[in-house]
Amino acid sequence: MKLAGLSYQVARSLLSTQYAYMLEYRAEIALWALSGLLPFIMLSLWSNTQAGLDLGFKGFELSRYFLSAFLVRQFSVVWVVYAFEEDALLGRLSPYLLQPLHPLWRYAASHLAEQATRFPFALCIAGIFFVINPGAFWLPSLWILLLTWLATLMSFTISFLLQSLIAALCFWNEKASALERLLFVPYLFLSGLLAPISSFPPEVRKWSSLTPFPYLIDFPARVLSGLNVDVLGGFCIQILWICILLPLVIVLWRLGVRKYTAMGA
Amino acid sequence: MRRYFDSLKIFWGTALAIQLEYQFNALVELIAMFGSLAGSIFVLSLFFSNGNQLGGWSWEAALTVQGIYTLFDGITNTFLRPNLGAIVNYVREGTLDYVLLKPVDSQFWLSVRTFSPTGLPEIFLGFFLMTWASFSAGANITVGLFFIVAFMLICGLIILYSIWFLIASTTIWFVKTWNATEVLRALLASGRFPVSVYPSSLRFIFTFILPVAFLTTVPAEVLLGNSPTSMISSSLLVAIIFFVLSRLFWLFALRHYTSASS
Numbered sequence: 001m002k003l004a005g006l007s008y009q010v011a012r013s014l015l016s017t018q019y020a021y022m023l024e025y026r027a028e029i030a031l032w033a034l035s036g037l038l039p040f041i042m043l044s045l046w047s048n049t050q051a052g053l054d055l056g057f058k059g060f061e062l063s064r065y066f067l068s069a070f071l072v073r074q075f076s077v078v079w080v081v082y083a084f085e086e087d088a089l090l091g092r093l094s095p096y097l098l099q100p101l102h103p104l105w106r107y108a109a110s111h112l113a114e115q116a117t118r119f120p121f122a123l124c125i126a127g128i129f130f131v132i133n134p135g136a137f138w139l140p141s142l143w144i145l146l147l148t149w150l151a152t153l154m155s156f157t158i159s160f161l162l163q164s165l166i167a168a169l170c171f172w173n174e175k176a177s178a179l180e181r182l183l184f185v186p187y188l189f190l191s192g193l194l195a196p197i198s199s200f201p202p203e204v205r206k207w208s209s210l211t212p213f214p215y216l217i218d219f220p221a222r223v224l225s226g227l228n229v230d231v232l233g234g235f236c237i238q239i240l241w242i243c244i245l246l247p248l249v250i251v252l253w254r255l256g257v258r259k260y261t262a263m264g265a
Numbered sequence: 266m267r268r269y270f271d272s273l274k275i276f277w278g279t280a281l282a283i284q285l286e287y288q289f290n291a292l293v294e295l296i297a298m299f300g301s302l303a304g305s306i307f308v309l310s311l312f313f314s315n316g317n318q319l320g321g322w323s324w325e326a327a328l329t330v331q332g333i334y335t336l337f338d339g340i341t342n343t344f345l346r347p348n349l350g351a352i353v354n355y356v357r358e359g360t361l362d363y364v365l366l367k368p369v370d371s372q373f374w375l376s377v378r379t380f381s382p383t384g385l386p387e388i389f390l391g392f393f394l395m396t397w398a399s400f401s402a403g404a405n406i407t408v409g410l411f412f413i414v415a416f417m418l419i420c421g422l423i424i425l426y427s428i429w430f431l432i433a434s435t436t437i438w439f440v441k442t443w444n445a446t447e448v449l450r451a452l453l454a455s456g457r458f459p460v461s462v463y464p465s466s467l468r469f470i471f472t473f474i475l476p477v478a479f480l481t482t483v484p485a486e487v488l489l490g491n492s493p494t495s496m497i498s499s500s501l502l503v504a505i506i507f508f509v510l511s512r513l514f515w516l517f518a519l520r521h522y523t524s525a526s527s
Contacts (some may be wrong), residue, residue: 028444035447041455044464050317089345181297189304199311 005101014106020112026117033079033121040129041068042194055199061227062196063136067129068221069193072148074122075115075218076156080107082169085177097257104164105251111160140224147231151220158212159187161245165231168249171256186211192218212241272369273377280347280379294383302335302390305457320462325402326489327459332398333481334457336391336410337425341450343384345429348376350446353436359524372515376430395488404489413497414488420504421480425453427507428475430515437518456481479503488501 022029043066046052052062084107087093094104130137140148162183169176188194190213197205198220208214215238222229284291289407314318319327352375355361365371373410399406432449452475455463460471460478471477477501486492 021452027439031444031448035444037448037450037451038454041452041467044467045312045458045462048462048464049312049319051312051314054315054317120349145364173289175287175290178293182293182300185297185300185304188301194308195311199314201314 001013001203006105010101011105011109014109015113016126018110019116022110022113022117029114029117033074033118033125034221036070036073036077037125039073039227042066045196057196060133060136060138061225063133064138065196065221065223065227067126067136068148069225071122071126071224072152072155072217072220073193074118074235075152075158076220078111078156078159078163080104080111080160081163081170081177081180081182083107083110084164085170085174088170091175093260097260103251107164111156116154120260138226140226142224143225148220148224151223151234151238154235154242155216155220158238158241158245159216161167161242161249162212164249165245165252168252168256171259176220187213187216190214190218192221215241269300269369269373272374276378277380283381284382284436290311291383295386298387302387304396305335307345320459322459322462323402325398326485326491328398329395329402329404329485330395330459330481331457332391332395333421333485334391335394336388336418337421337456337480339384339387339389339391340422341384341425341429342375342387343381343452345426346446347379347381348427349433351375351378352433353440356436356522357440361522362464362524365519365522372430372512376426389525395485399485399488402489406488410490410494412486413494414484417484417487417497417500420500421484423504424476424479424507427504427511430511434511434515436519437522451479453480459485476503476507 001259021044043063046055047062055062057065082094084103087096088101093103096106163180166176166179166183169179190197190208190211197208197214200208215234219229219234220237223231223234306328309319309331310324313324313327322330352361355375357363364374367374428449429446432445435445455467455471456477460468460482463471468478472479483492483496483500487496488492
């Protein structure tokens with residue numbers, strides 16, 4: 001059975017070659033992991049101010065929330081638009097387009113391989129966090145871990161599709177990656193990376209829940225940290241966004257390939 | 266000296282010409298900048314909900330810090346990132362050889378080779394926010410104070426530049442870690458908030474190790490009249506230490522440069 005050119009063998013060899021490739025860049029990936037420290041800086045602010053106390057988090061819940069936000073972010077980082085732009089500019093895209101495998105599978109595989117490489121570094125940072133902050137230690141149940149993994153995977157999928165949409169625009173304008181900035185700004189402020197969604201004023205919370213952003217960090221982080229959250233509702237909205245974005249990406253990609261003339265042509 | 270001035274004119278003239286080719290990008294950057302500032306102010310406002318204060322800072326005072334941060338962020342996006350972020354490419358491709366052979370100082374060439382005009386509006390916006398917020402906070406701004414704060418901001422700029430340059434020059438050894446500056450950016454983001462709001466351990470780090478405090482909090486305090494103007498001397502001292510350090514480190518790093526593929 002093949003799905004847009006992807007079979008079991010292809011998937012296995014893609015993942016294993018991408019993993020070997022990513023291992024070569026482990027020093028860089030460790031630094032990327034470190035560059036995601038923002039939730040910890042925000043935690044130190046929230047836990048040190050009256051506004052943080054007013055949030056209604058009990059005990060170590062706030063620490064756990066931000067650690068979870070950090071971890072979810074680590075495994076849902078997406079850079080497909082940059083990789084795609086480089087491939088298109090350097091002409092590497094042309095041979096990829098000739099293969100029966102859809103090029104997006106290749107990018108998806110490299111993201112998953114990067115996450116596997118990142119895993120030990122993220123665990124290390126979490127370990128250091130618990131050494132500094134031993135009271136916050138908790139061991140989620142297997143069931144919670146499974147749900148978190150699923151929610152994070154969905155969050156990754158939504159981000160991946162959103163960026164692929166912008167990447168497909170590169171077929172028309174080779175500098176379309178600038179548009180990614182417009183996606184990153186609302187992501188940064190509405191996803192829950194800097195502040196839990198529950199700290200937002202009700203109006204903002206209502207409007208932001210109509211965007212995919214709170215379901216990218218806040219929802220999986222709440223699941224992992226064991227906070228009160230509507231698990232079923234969250235998953236439904238995540239699936240809904242995937243159902244909206246996937247056809248859009250496929251259509252825009254088809255139109256774009258028809259437009260594609262390769263660099264220098 | 267004349268040679269440096271002439272080079273600078275040519276460098277920035279070409280940078281502007283390149284940017285004019287991408288007008289659509291400039292528009293996108295402008296929208297992203299306003300969105301980013303609105304988001305930052307929104308997050309800041311969350312700390313002031315229910316009439317709370319942020320570690321003894323009023324809303325207007327905290328906005329002054331935010332304004333200074335925006336100013337420095339604009340400078341980072343306009344000058345530091347396009348130039349210092351590119352050093353690693355010169356090292357990787359071996360083109361640093363050509364830079365070293367040029368009859369101008371290599372640190373000068375690498376630091377001012379280009380600039381990104383799309384960051385300029387952010388600098389103005391930051392300056393405007395800083396001025397407006399400090400007036401709203403009831404600051405008594407005299408001509409003397411204005412010059413003192415301007416001088417402190419220049420010291421802050423020198424500190425910021427030196428830290429960036431220090432990190433960027435490590436790529437002479439570690440070509441693979443080209444994204445080290447991303448970690449720095451993440452840490453510098455802590456300057457959005459007054460340093461006194463952080464727990465004491467972080468406050469120590471942000472004052473003495475990564476002196477974010479001297480970039481935003483200290484100038485803001487002096488501007489608002491909450492800190493004596495004598496803080497100018499500590500700003501100057503830190504700036505001198507970091508600048509000399511960056512210069513010495515660059516000369517040291519160059520001794521270890523072996524060009525690409527050798």
